[in-house]
Amino acid sequence: MTTPDHALRFTEEELSMLGKTADGLSAYMGKSVLAEIGMDDDAEWVIFAIPLGVDEKPDEKATHVQMGGPGARFVGNRGGLDLDTEVYDCQYLWAVQITDDPEARFVRLDQNGDEFDYAMELAELLPFDLTDEALPDPDLELLEDLEDDEDDDLSNDLNKKPPSIH
16 A cells, blocks of 8 residues: 655645635635545645536536535635535636646646646645735834824814804
């Protein structure tokens, strides 16, 4: 029995980024976007797809996938769907797969399953910037000046006479 190569698995940080991407796509597109994690040849992949409604007519030109069911793994919001037991017909958007290529840890796959982009860092293949930039250190003098101004405004407000009613 061979042991799986853990380098071909998404890290917790990468899974978080993938989940945020699915949620961001859902907000951007105005419809649920699912992100299902799977495995092929000991390498993990994630598929992004839009679940089709029961009465929704599928686009004949689009690629369709079945998502959900027992044992399925998802990241991000599940769009209120019961993905643990139900299987849904979905319109495939794109996928990212981990590779053992020393030049590219990730490849992005188009609607035909063909590689069209690759990178060493997952963030380079995602449509949104998901990095948490550190906030600059506050300018303490500026903060003190602002606090002084607020104190002056408050004392001026307290010293004002209420308007007279005639």
